[in-house]
Amino acid sequence: MPESITITDNRSGTSIEIPIENGGIDAAEWRRFLPGVWFCDPGLATTAATTSSITELDGDNGVLRYRGYPIEQLAEQSSFLEVAYLLVHGELPTRAQHDEWVYEITHHTFVHDNFRKRIYDAFHYDAHPMGLLTSGVAALSTFYPEAKEIENPKIRMEQIVRLIAKMPTLAAAAYRHSQGQPYVFPDNLLGYPENFLNMMYRMGGEYEIHPVLGKAMEILLILHADHEQNCSTTAARVVGSSHADPYTSVAAACAALYGPRHGGANEAVINMLDEIGDYSDVDSFMKTVKSGENRLMGFGHRVYKNYDPRAKIIKKSAYDVFEVTGKNPRLDLALKIEEIATNDSYFIDRRLYPNVDFYSGLIYQSMGFPTEMFTVLFAIGRTPGWLAHWNEMMEQGSRIARPRQLYTGPEMRDFVPLSER
Numbered sequence: 001m002p003e004s005i006t007i008t009d010n011r012s013g014t015s016i017e018i019p020i021e022n023g024g025i026d027a028a029e030w031r032r033f034l035p036g037v038w039f040c041d042p043g044l045a046t047t048a049a050t051t052s053s054i055t056e057l058d059g060d061n062g063v064l065r066y067r068g069y070p071i072e073q074l075a076e077q078s079s080f081l082e083v084a085y086l087l088v089h090g091e092l093p094t095r096a097q098h099d100e101w102v103y104e105i106t107h108h109t110f111v112h113d114n115f116r117k118r119i120y121d122a123f124h125y126d127a128h129p130m131g132l133l134t135s136g137v138a139a140l141s142t143f144y145p146e147a148k149e150i151e152n153p154k155i156r157m158e159q160i161v162r163l164i165a166k167m168p169t170l171a172a173a174a175y176r177h178s179q180g181q182p183y184v185f186p187d188n189l190l191g192y193p194e195n196f197l198n199m200m201y202r203m204g205g206e207y208e209i210h211p212v213l214g215k216a217m218e219i220l221l222i223l224h225a226d227h228e229q230n231c232s233t234t235a236a237r238v239v240g241s242s243h244a245d246p247y248t249s250v251a252a253a254c255a256a257l258y259g260p261r262h263g264g265a266n267e268a269v270i271n272m273l274d275e276i277g278d279y280s281d282v283d284s285f286m287k288t289v290k291s292g293e294n295r296l297m298g299f300g301h302r303v304y305k306n307y308d309p310r311a312k313i314i315k316k317s318a319y320d321v322f323e324v325t326g327k328n329p330r331l332d333l334a335l336k337i338e339e340i341a342t343n344d345s346y347f348i349d350r351r352l353y354p355n356v357d358f359y360s361g362l363i364y365q366s367m368g369f370p371t372e373m374f375t376v377l378f379a380i381g382r383t384p385g386w387l388a389h390w391n392e393m394m395e396q397g398s399r400i401a402r403p404r405q406l407y408t409g410p411e412m413r414d415f416v417p418l419s420e421r
């Protein structure tokens, strides 16, 4: 059977055969054959916006691989910075490459003092930390004007290192600002997740990081590191396609991540569990979900029509964390919701399963993070993914993102002066 599709234009009776390559067809062939006839694809649900060799996601079978490596193996055996290298460079680093990468990232964690004095301090004390982070990342672009030289691979890589290095610094500073606490400088002697936790929580003398919590943080960062053409990565690519610098593109990604349908869902899960309140109220809440009155946050995914493999790993990690911190009281509510949903035809028929955000919020909360910080944590983890895709797009030489529309407004009509309306 030929690996192709045939399209016939019934107006003229002409046909074209287009080969199927890598599971898709070349839209340029369609455009040439049917000029002025556009796909109407809200949410780009049927559109492959690019080819990419970074992350493979098989939503039907619950498979996630970075550069070919299964997420389960990476979460178990790798470190976040090693995974960041893999995403950005395409291969696992040798020992020498690894050590140089870690050294470079560790030595680019500081931000200019004007950040603290002029940028972050200008925000209200109760500003949402995602607002600070998004603005902070955009502001970084003004500190590194050379970043505009996006055609230069060496300069691109310097900004990639800076961004991965500085995200935890900006994120922790956003939290300390909201608490009215002085900022903590990065500590070059600590690993990446430990340095972040230290900048978050250190209050005077030494801040002891429990190894189980450090490991859980590392796993959560790895699980969030990439997820192919998701909403925030697409935002980064769209902005990057206009040849804006990488800080501006990543700020766009942060803005997209902020929303409750995307990275804001982990915060929304905790709010939802708090709203349900009591174990005995879960059943009535689930009825409101089925009637369309409420949406079950942390459930459902555009691509996964099976259990999100990240949710499985996080659920296991949650139990490890609770051994140290004590059980999060919302866990029982979450488990009951999952049990009802996995046995109810509403969720089964729509193939709605827990996604990465369903259990991550419970861990974050038990580790002492306020809910407003959850999406910020996601942003730290996703930064290497955003940058790997941005860099791949630059290497590929992309066109500017500029979709079409099907116009449904009024026909041409003459202007009526205000006095005559």
Ligand code: ACO
Residues within 6 Å of the ligand: 043, 260, 261, 262, 263, 265, 289, 294, 295, 296, 297, 298, 299, 300, 301, 302, 303, 350, 352, 355, 356, 357
């Ligand atoms: N609760 C209840 N019903 C749902 C849910 C949900 N969480 N998600 C989807 N559905 C239902 C829809 O109502 C729809 O039902 P219908 O066919 O009767 O109209 C059907 O399932 C299909 O849903 P869509 O909204 O068309 O799915 P889409 O792919 O557009 O949306 C999304 C995916 C945004 C993730 C959605 O499932 C959702 O809002 N989930 C809750 C928010 C969430 O957890 N987001 C995090 C996603 S993971 C991430 O971004 C890191």
